[in-house]
Amino acid sequence: MAAWYLQILWLHVGCVIASGSLFFTRGCMMLAGLPAANHVALRRVSVAVDSLLLAAAIALTTIIHQYPFVQAWLTVKVVLLAVYIVLGIFALRRGRTRAIRGACFATAIGVFLFIVSVALTHAPLGVFARL
Numbered sequence: 001m002a003a004w005y006l007q008i009l010w011l012h013v014g015c016v017i018a019s020g021s022l023f024f025t026r027g028c029m030m031l032a033g034l035p036a037a038n039h040v041a042l043r044r045v046s047v048a049v050d051s052l053l054l055a056a057a058i059a060l061t062t063i064i065h066q067y068p069f070v071q072a073w074l075t076v077k078v079v080l081l082a083v084y085i086v087l088g089i090f091a092l093r094r095g096r097t098r099a100i101r102g103a104c105f106a107t108a109i110g111v112f113l114f115i116v117s118v119a120l121t122h123a124p125l126g127v128f129a130r131l
Helices: 002-031 040-064 072-094 098-121 126-130
Strands: none
Touching (some): 002 040, 002 072, 002 098, 098 126
């Protein structure tokens, strides 16, 4: 499987970009009051992309022999992923008011960007590791 490392890495990166872009688009649609933000087709594409993203992440951890709850930076990514998912659920579906949905959406985008910074730096503090 190590021979496929670069292909799996780029698949993972592509899925991160697609997942983040789709979430951002759906969040903007939600803020604009468009019911299509939760259209069944968008939800299914989102699930498919996120499933492929998770599969690529698991494959990468086995290839590089670095695992969550062993390496701090991966632990931070997994914990923040759970936070991002909960915020995303409240942003797109469960938030009772538009203000709550908007706050959850903005916070989820910030968490997403921080997860990316942790991934790029391989440091638990992400971009703040350089301060």
